[in-house]
Amino acid sequence: MHGLEYLFMQAANGLVIGCLYALMALGLTLIFSVLKVINFAHGEFYMIGGYMSYFLVTVIGGVNPFVGVIFGMVVLLVLGSTFDYLFLRPMHRGDVDRPDEYAILVTFGLSFFLQNLVLAVAGPFPHRTPSFMEGGVRVGTFMISADRLIAAGLALVLMFALLMFIKLSWTGMAMRAVSQDRDAASVTGINPLRMANFTFALGAALAGASGALIAPIFSVVPDVGVLPSLRSFIIVVLGGMGSIKGAILGGIIIGLVESLGAAFVPDISRALAYRSLYGLMIFVLVLLFRPRGLFGEAQ
Amino acid sequence: MKHIQIRKYILFGGGILIGALIPLVVTSSYWLHVFAMAYFYGLLAATWSFLDGYAGQFSFGNIALLLIAGYTSALLAKFTGLPFFLNLIIGVIASTLIGLIIGLLCLRFKGAYLALFTIAFAEGFRIIINTEHQITRGPAGLHADGFFETTSQVPYYYLIFIILVISIFIMYRILKSRWGLFFMAIREDDEVASALGVNIVRYKVIAFVVTSAFCGVAGVFYTHFNQMLTPNFGEIATMGLVIGMAIIGGVENLIAATIGGILLEFGLESLRELGAWRMVAFGAILMIVVRFARNGLIAPLYRKFIGEEV
Amino acid sequence: MTAIDLQIEGLKKHFGGVRAVDGISLRVQGNELIGLIGPNGSGKTTTINTINGLLKPTSGAITFQGERIEQLPSYERARRGLGRTFQVTRVFHRMSVMHNLMVPALALAKGTRAEVEKRAHEVMEFLTIQRLAHENAQNLSGGQQKLLELGRVLMLDPDVIFLDEPFAGVHPELSRQIHTYIREVHQAGKAFVIVSHDMDTIFGLSKRVVVMNEGKKIADGDPEEVRRDEAVIDAYLGEASEKAQLEEV
Numbered sequence: 001m002h003g004l005e006y007l008f009m010q011a012a013n014g015l016v017i018g019c020l021y022a023l024m025a026l027g028l029t030l031i032f033s034v035l036k037v038i039n040f041a042h043g044e045f046y047m048i049g050g051y052m053s054y055f056l057v058t059v060i061g062g063v064n065p066f067v068g069v070i071f072g073m074v075v076l077l078v079l080g081s082t083f084d085y086l087f088l089r090p091m092h093r094g095d096v097d098r099p100d101e102y103a104i105l106v107t108f109g110l111s112f113f114l115q116n117l118v119l120a121v122a123g124p125f126p127h128r129t130p131s132f133m134e135g136g137v138r139v140g141t142f143m144i145s146a147d148r149l150i151a152a153g154l155a156l157v158l159m160f161a162l163l164m165f166i167k168l169s170w171t172g173m174a175m176r177a178v179s180q181d182r183d184a185a186s187v188t189g190i191n192p193l194r195m196a197n198f199t200f201a202l203g204a205a206l207a208g209a210s211g212a213l214i215a216p217i218f219s220v221v222p223d224v225g226v227l228p229s230l231r232s233f234i235i236v237v238l239g240g241m242g243s244i245k246g247a248i249l250g251g252i253i254i255g256l257v258e259s260l261g262a263a264f265v266p267d268i269s270r271a272l273a274y275r276s277l278y279g280l281m282i283f284v285l286v287l288l289f290r291p292r293g294l295f296g297e298a299q
Numbered sequence: 300m301k302h303i304q305i306r307k308y309i310l311f312g313g314g315i316l317i318g319a320l321i322p323l324v325v326t327s328s329y330w331l332h333v334f335a336m337a338y339f340y341g342l343l344a345a346t347w348s349f350l351d352g353y354a355g356q357f358s359f360g361n362i363a364l365l366l367i368a369g370y371t372s373a374l375l376a377k378f379t380g381l382p383f384f385l386n387l388i389i390g391v392i393a394s395t396l397i398g399l400i401i402g403l404l405c406l407r408f409k410g411a412y413l414a415l416f417t418i419a420f421a422e423g424f425r426i427i428i429n430t431e432h433q434i435t436r437g438p439a440g441l442h443a444d445g446f447f448e449t450t451s452q453v454p455y456y457y458l459i460f461i462i463l464v465i466s467i468f469i470m471y472r473i474l475k476s477r478w479g480l481f482f483m484a485i486r487e488d489d490e491v492a493s494a495l496g497v498n499i500v501r502y503k504v505i506a507f508v509v510t511s512a513f514c515g516v517a518g519v520f521y522t523h524f525n526q527m528l529t530p531n532f533g534e535i536a537t538m539g540l541v542i543g544m545a546i547i548g549g550v551e552n553l554i555a556a557t558i559g560g561i562l563l564e565f566g567l568e569s570l571r572e573l574g575a576w577r578m579v580a581f582g583a584i585l586m587i588v589v590r591f592a593r594n595g596l597i598a599p600l601y602r603k604f605i606g607e608e609v
Numbered sequence: 610m611t612a613i614d615l616q617i618e619g620l621k622k623h624f625g626g627v628r629a630v631d632g633i634s635l636r637v638q639g640n641e642l643i644g645l646i647g648p649n650g651s652g653k654t655t656t657i658n659t660i661n662g663l664l665k666p667t668s669g670a671i672t673f674q675g676e677r678i679e680q681l682p683s684y685e686r687a688r689r690g691l692g693r694t695f696q697v698t699r700v701f702h703r704m705s706v707m708h709n710l711m712v713p714a715l716a717l718a719k720g721t722r723a724e725v726e727k728r729a730h731e732v733m734e735f736l737t738i739q740r741l742a743h744e745n746a747q748n749l750s751g752g753q754q755k756l757l758e759l760g761r762v763l764m765l766d767p768d769v770i771f772l773d774e775p776f777a778g779v780h781p782e783l784s785r786q787i788h789t790y791i792r793e794v795h796q797a798g799k800a801f802v803i804v805s806h807d808m809d810t811i812f813g814l815s816k817r818v819v820v821m822n823e824g825k826k827i828a829d830g831d832p833e834e835v836r837r838d839e840a841v842i843d844a845y846l847g848e849a850s851e852k853a854q855l856e857e858v
Contacts, residue, residue, distance in 0.1 A: 038411040038414075038415070086590075087586060087590050090590070096593075097702070097703070098355075100409075100410035100411055101351075101357055101410065102593075104357060104410075104411060104414055105542075105546060105589045106589050108539060108542070109543070109582055109583075109585035109586035109589060110582070110586060111582075112536070112539050112543070112582035112585065113579060113582030113585075114582075115536075115578075115582075116578035116579045116581075116582055117582075119575040119578075120576045120578075226534075226535065230418065230419075230422060233418070234419075237415065270430055273426065273429065273430040274426065274430060276422070277423060277426050280419050280422060280423045280426075281423075283415075283419050284416070287408070287412065287415070287416050288404065288407075291407075291412065477722065480704075480708055480711060480712050480715060481712065481715070481716065483703075483704055483708070484704070484712045487703060488699050488701060490663055490683070491699045491701070492684075492701075492712065493662070493682060493683035493684045494661055494663065494683045494684075494692075495684075495687055495692075495712055495713035495716060495761060495762070496684050496687035496688050496713050496716035496717045496765055497684055497712060497713075497716040498684050498716070499682075500682070
């Protein structure tokens with residue numbers, strides 16, 4: 001298989017995986033939008049989502065993988081909410097010097113803690129969750145696995161549900177209000193602390209969902225979240241910090257870039273190793289020349 | 300003020316004396332190696348304190364700069380016939396120059412954006428080193444000659460100890476001078492510092508350059524001490540360790556950060572049997588210190604003993 | 610010493626669609642003490658921010674002592690003799706009062722460290738805050754921080770000093786003290802441009818008042834004339850009557 005067919009296969013894979021990237025990045029951008037915090041533990045939330053799904057479906061057993069995804073999300077909702085309450089609340093209250101740095105440090109500390117906790121408890125060896133569904137879908141001469149399609153499909157469903165929630169629900173409106181002007185929102189009776197807590201938990205759950213959805217496709221190891229974390233930063237900066245459509249579009253773009261970029265480098269082994277570099281280059285270029293990204297606010 | 304000076308002399312003099320005498324008491328090669336690594340991490344923690352604690356620039360680039368110096372020195376040794384000492388100097392110059400460029404690029408970034416940009420730089424560099432394994436031997440590791448012919452750890456102990464003392468002394472003097480005040484003003488509010496005449500461009504870049512130079516020194520030491528360089532050392536986790544050490548020691552106090560690095564590395568080594576649980580504890584302590592003791596654990600003790608700030 | 614000459618011509622600062630400063634021209638010559646007033650949102654602080662370099666102008670020229678400075682960074686303008694304070698105090702929180710004061714003088718290399726320390730002591734005595742010398746600036750009260758900001762800009766020894774709401778949120782006793790300090794420094798030869806809502810103080814302090822409204826200058830002259838100027842009354846009454854209309858609704 002060569003030429004155009006290969007390109008199409010890569011593009012298709014890129015789109016599919018891009019949906020999952022977008023889901024995770026959406027969580028990060030929501031957290032930034034409402035809390036003004038860049039969550040350095042986002043990759044570990046993704047990782048824990050994968051491990052929780054593995055734990056429920058494989059270790060405990062008797063449940064189908066879809067429930068694993070839900071379980072992962074629930075665990076992350078609790079974890080996210082607890083962490084925000086214990087560690088981020090003083091920052092929301094304004095009781096902290098250099099709040100930007102505080103947020104980086106405390107989320108980074110969490111990332112360190114979680115990665116090593118999972119390493120200590122579950123060991124360094126990779127684990128795989130069972131597939132959602134065997135087989136795949138044939139398109140022309142190539143095949144996309146059912147797992148990938150289901151994962152992408154569910155990611156799209158989740159994103160759609162989230163968008164509806166933000167647009168139509170009371171809480172969604174409150175989130176938007178706090179993200180635009182915290183003080184004004186609090187004057188209208190919205191509790192910014194509770195909104196922050198909810199949003200952080202939600203963002204964590206989205207990362208966890210992404211991790212749980214990908215777990216049947218790629219195995220989980222304690223540091224499986226490191227690359228996705230960086231990738232989420234890239235997507236969010238590319239799309240514009242706090243922009244929902246930016247995160248979604250950015251996720252798709254990065255998914256495509258990583259898949260297609262490999263196709264354009266002649267040396268195969270280098271091409272694969274440099275996959276992450278393409279995204280990093282975009283990242284650096286955006287930071288240097290258009291820091292607000294595609295849809296972000298001018299700074 | 301006089302009694303502060305006296306107390307400082309006691310502390311520093313005593314520390315240097317104890318450090319110089321340790322190899323006479325500790326004969327185990329293993330533990331001397333641990334001491335050496337502890338001093339190494341103390342130096343790294345100090346560089347991070349310098350750049351972030353004083354100048355307010357939250358950079359993830361220190362380890363990458365360290366590796367630049369190390370790989371330059373080791374690769375020069377591998378591919379050219381240049382004298383050993385020259386390789387070291389070129390290595391440090393390389394990291395300093397890259398640090399200068401990073402510093403210039405970072406002028407436009409603040410806070411999280413600066414952190415993200417430097418992460419991108421560090422990761423990009425690590426990926427390249429990893430991939431170009433024909434040159435760098437990638438994850439298998441690049442071999443480098445030791446400084447000394449002997450297998451004894453004693454000369455290495457004294458080498459890093461002297462490097463540490465001299466480096467800390469230089470950084471300390473810089474921070475005590477007017478440059479230190481400019482750094483702190485930039486950290487506090489760089490717009491206001493500029494409005495008051497501080498050339499924020501010059502001093503931000505100086506902060507990066509000085510930090511990079513010392514990271515380079517640490518890098519060439521590490522390379523020819525460990526006699527092996529791998530790109531894994533440049534993973535974000537290592538940087539996190541250094542940042543954690545500086546924070547737990549007390550990031551806005553150079554001496555406290557250094558002591559923090561030394562003690563924590565010592566502690567981590569001593570508890571080796573606990574494996575990954577050490578790092579779990581480290582992460583937990585970091586979060587708790589940031590949340591409840593933002594000034595660090597060592598800094599208040601230091602200040603109490605000395606009787607002043609910084 | 611050459612006479613002070615600061616000329617602002619056609620200065621504009623637009624933020625997207627918002628015309629915060631929309632073509633203001635102003636000349637400060639010699640050691641004038643100018644009051645800059647205007648209703649909320651008239652662009653006073655933005656004007657200062659643009660003159661001092663915190664913001665780059667959208668268009669217009671700023672000439673100081675014959676040199677065009679509008680593209681220079683803040684610190685270059687400070688070096689040339691332009692200083693300012695901030696509406697909401699921005700002291701260096703985790704540095705001592707002493708260090709706060711030393712920074713600008715050291716930045717401009719005004720003598721050795723010992724000389725700068727001595728000068729800082731003098732400024733602290735002038736402002737009667739010498740007992741706070743080694744306190745961290747964040748531990749000071751609001752009024753003390755205002756004095757510290759004033760002291761800091763004095764350490765810069767600029768020729769033209771822009772004060773942005775120096776009397777705001779300050780109790781009357783302290784307000785009067787600040788009034789006296791400004792007078793003394795003015796007499797020593799410095800030019801001042803003072804933004805304030807405190808009409809009485811401004812009218813009492815300055816011989817020349819400039820009024821801004823909606824980013825433009827609408828009056829410039831003797832306090833008494835300005836007080837009676839129709840455009841000025843309109844601008845303020847306009848604001849007042851808008852408030853009144855909203856209250857009716």
